[in-house]
Amino acid sequence: MNIVTLLLVAAPTLFWDQGIDTAAALKKNGVSTIQVPPAVVDAWKRAGLDAHPLTPAELEARIKLPDPGIDRQVATLSPTQRPFVVANGWRFLRKAGGQFRSQPAAGVAKLAVAEALAFGSDDVLKIDPRDLPAAGEMFAFFRRFDAVTLPDVSQVGVVDDGTESVGEVMELLSRRNLLFSPVTAPRPEHALTIKLGTKEYPTKSATDPSEFAYGIRGKLTDDKRLxxxxxxxxxxxxxxxxxxxxxxxxxxxxxxxxxxxxxxxxxxxxxxxxxxxxxxxxxxxxxxxxxxxxxxxxxxxxxxxxxxxxx
Amino acid sequence: MKRRTFIKLSGAGIATVAAPVPAERPPRYTVTTKYKPVPGLGMPGPYPGQVVRVSSARCIDEAADKVDPKVVAQMLDRGICELTGDSQKDKAWRRFIQPSDVVGIKVNCVGLPKVISSPELVGEIVRNVVAAGVTPDRIWLYERFSEHLEAGNYGPHLPAGVRFHGAETLRGSNSSYDPFTYVDVDFFGEDDTRSNMIRLISEKFTKIINVATVKDHGAAGATGCLKNIAYGSFSNVARSHAGTKTNTLSFIGTLASVEPLRSRVVLQVVDGFRGVWHGGPFGKIKRYVFYPKLLMLGTDPVALDRQIVDIVEEKRKAEGVISLWDRSPGPLKNGKNRDTDPNANVFIREPGHVEFASKAGLGVANPKRIKIKSIVL
The missing domain is CATH 2.60.40.1180 (Golgi alpha-mannosidase II)
Known part of the structure; x- marks a missing residue:
């Protein structure tokens, strides 16, 4: 099983530490699979849920994700006219097969579930219980169509050295929907491959990752963008x-x-x-x-x- | 991207349009449309370089800020006849409108609450279009934003059956725009580089009447016929303003040139009962409202806008404030005080967009070549 397939078979789940008396609410909202503290797994199973144990340490060990949404940069003196999108897709692509955790603020669970489902990521979400209906709607929406096992399509390769700079480049490429894949070496399907620290892509060129991504867009040309x-x-x-x-x-x-x-x-x-x-x-x-x-x-x-x- | 003078057309079955030659290099515009120019009516139409100015001290009661519909009707009747040379207004209107037409009326409501295309004038225009044989259900008032159109409260002034269309019920909605008719340009690195024409214009309307206002505009210098029909008929246009330098100089004329808009706008009516001499295009500050008390008609939006630039400029001069043509940095540093200080600029104004539009073939900008017929009622 390759990495791509691993990504696609993974799915986000809820970490549920509410009482057993909430079982009916979970079922009502179409949530049948949950992660729970080990001590209550059997109780949840008896309540009819597909419960899996997850210890606090295991949860903590996962990669923490920020809340998705729009950062309106209200504290910035000269904010850009384009809202800054906080999204985790690039993180899912960067750590293919990675284990993630989210604790979205009230009202954000639905979007967090949406992007985790869209990227087929192994994300354990500890949501505000009041957001259960909204999260359930999103799980239900993704059940409306068949799952597919197709590879991700990209036209830019990014050699990932694990640094924050490369992460920012990935984030801003993603922000502009310049589809990329992390690579270790150039691939024929990619129009270009970014490796920071090279003559073509000096590390300092990524100091402003937004401008860097704009430059990549220019290299691809809008006409040839995927x-x-x-x-x-x-x-x-x-x-x-x-x-x-x-x-x-x-x-x-x-x-x-x-x-x-x-x-x-x-x-x-x-x-x-x-x-x-x-x-x-x-x-x-x-x-x-x-x-x-x-x-x-x-x-x-x-x-x-x-x-x-x-x- | 190296910016240079460039307009090209793409797509199947697409005709070539003349590329504007601006004073400064515009961004690279790519126009996509399947529509070809229709000779005769349109912009600049049968009366290039001609402006009819009808003034009446009675058209509006300044104290009550109330337009007199009877006087407006007289002004419109006299103006249309003077434009065409006809003695009967019905004959004059039928030069532009036939019974089989579907007529779009582009109003301007962004100057709410004080300076919009007056409902009394729009009502009178619609009555003349109906008299020309067009049934009310084939007449549409349109504007980009539904909430503006609704706030304009045109309904009570119109015959029953006239339709309304706000292209964006939800701000930013793209669904009422034509995906096949657009201008593509990258101004400031934005990802969404298309501005699409309102779908009703390309697919439904056969004629359009442009009802513009007389206003200062913080970015364009002045906003009259050209900007109303250009920015008011396409999506995603505010992106042309960023920082202090805008692209209004070239974008307005470029948009107005796109077919079929250019060929279908058959008549320009300028509502100069009220005006805005600072803070435009908005009309929320009473201090900046003035009363030119005139109506202008023509088919040449450039010649008309040339008058509007001069009217606003003269008013600003009378008020002792900086010129529309001022490009110095001082007023820009004071931009945040625009609402309270008429010597503050939020952008570098670009009244030269009128001349750019002239070079794009939309009309006559040279004052020496503009023929003005002035009437006082």
Whole structure:
């Protein structure tokens, strides 16, 4: 089993330290698998839950994730007009097969679950119990379509030396939906490979990671970028696929619904089906075109997450 | 990216448009549209370089800030006839509007609450369009933001059946824009580089009447016909403003040039009953509202906007404040005080966008070549 597959079979779960009397609430909200303190595993199983033990030390040993969302930089004197998106997708990609933990603040659980599911990450989330219905909705949304085992698609390789600088580069590439993979050496499928500390990419060039990512965008050119979005600066994506099909996960971090997101994707995809968390049934994307190796379509609306299958 | 004069068109079946030649190098614009120019009507239309100015001291009661619809109707009737040379207003209107048309009326509501396209004027325009044979359900008032259109409260002034369209019910929504008609440009490194035309314009309207206002604009210098129809018909345009330097100089004319918008805007009506001499495009501060008490008509948005620049500039001069053309750094350092200090600038104003639009073929900017017919009622 390779790393990619490991990522895809993993799934986020809730760490639940509430009383057994909350079993009905969990079931009502479609949550059947939970992580619990070892001492209460049997009790939870008797209550009908698929409970797995997780000690405090095991939980602590996992990589802590920040809350996803928008950092409006209100304390900054000259904030950028573009909101700063706090997202964890790049962390999931960087530590493929990694074990993560989250403790999202009240109201954030749904988005945290969404991005963990989109990236198929092994994330244990300790949510505010009041967010159980919202988290349950997101788990339910992802059950509406089949899981796929397709590899991540990227066009930039990043040689990861484990430093914070490389992490920032990955984060800002992700922020611009410049799809990357951590690599140890250049791969033929990548248009370019970034290795900080080289003549082409001196370490100091990444001092401003946003500007660095903009430079990478310029090297790729907008025309040749694997994927682009129009109509939002706060939707980040994960793309998986092979020669025959692709799946696009869209996560909207803005806190407001996204309407009419236009997607431009390199590749010829004749048809698609979009699942939106605002619509009960899937339907084909709007204004779908596929011309000369470029596919475009519009996702009508979604609140926090949409998943588009393309063939 | 090296920035240079560049406009190209992409996509299947797409026609070439003349590239504007600006005084300074504009960003690299790429226009995508399947629509071709239609000769005859449009911008600058059949009356290039012509402006009809109708003034009346009675058109608005300054103390009550109330527009007189009867006087407005007289001004509009006289103005349209003077523009076309017809003695009958019905004949004049039918030069622009046919019964089979679907008519979009672009109002300007960003100057709420004090300076918007007056409902009394818009109502009179609609009545004339109906008289030309267009049924009310084929007339649409449109604006980018629904909340602005609603706050404009046009309904009571219109015949029943007239439709309303705010392109963005939810700010930032992209769903009412045409994904196949857009201008692509990277101003400041933004990822979303497209500005798409409102879909009703490309797919529904056959004619558009532009009802502009007379306002100062912190970025564009002045905002009249060109900016109302350009920034008011496309998505994602505020991105042209960042820092103190904006791209309004070239973006306004570029957007207004995009087909089919350019060919479908058949008439320009400037509501100069009220105006804003500072703090625009917003109209929230009474101190900066003034009363030119005039109505202007034409088909050439450049010639009309040339008048608007002069009107606002003259008012500012009379108030003893800095010129619209002032590009010095001092007022910019004071930008945060714009609402209280008319000598403060939030951006470098770009009234030269009118001349840029002229070079893009949208009309006549040279005052010596503009023919003004002035009427006082």
């Amino acid at each position: 994927i682009r979005f129009f109509g939002s600066e706060t939707v980040l994506c994960r793309l998986v696929g092979d020669k025959h099909r692709a799946r696009l996960y869209l996560v909207n971090y803005s806190g407001n619904p996204t309407e009419g997101l236009r997607v431009r994707l390199r590749g010829d995809f004749a048809k698609g089906m979009a699942h939106s968390d605002l619509e009960a049934v899937a339907r084909p994307p709007m204004d779908h075109t596929s011309v000369k190796g470029v596919t475009e379509f519009t996702v009508p609306s979604f609140n926090m997450v949409a998943v588009v299958d393309l063939q």
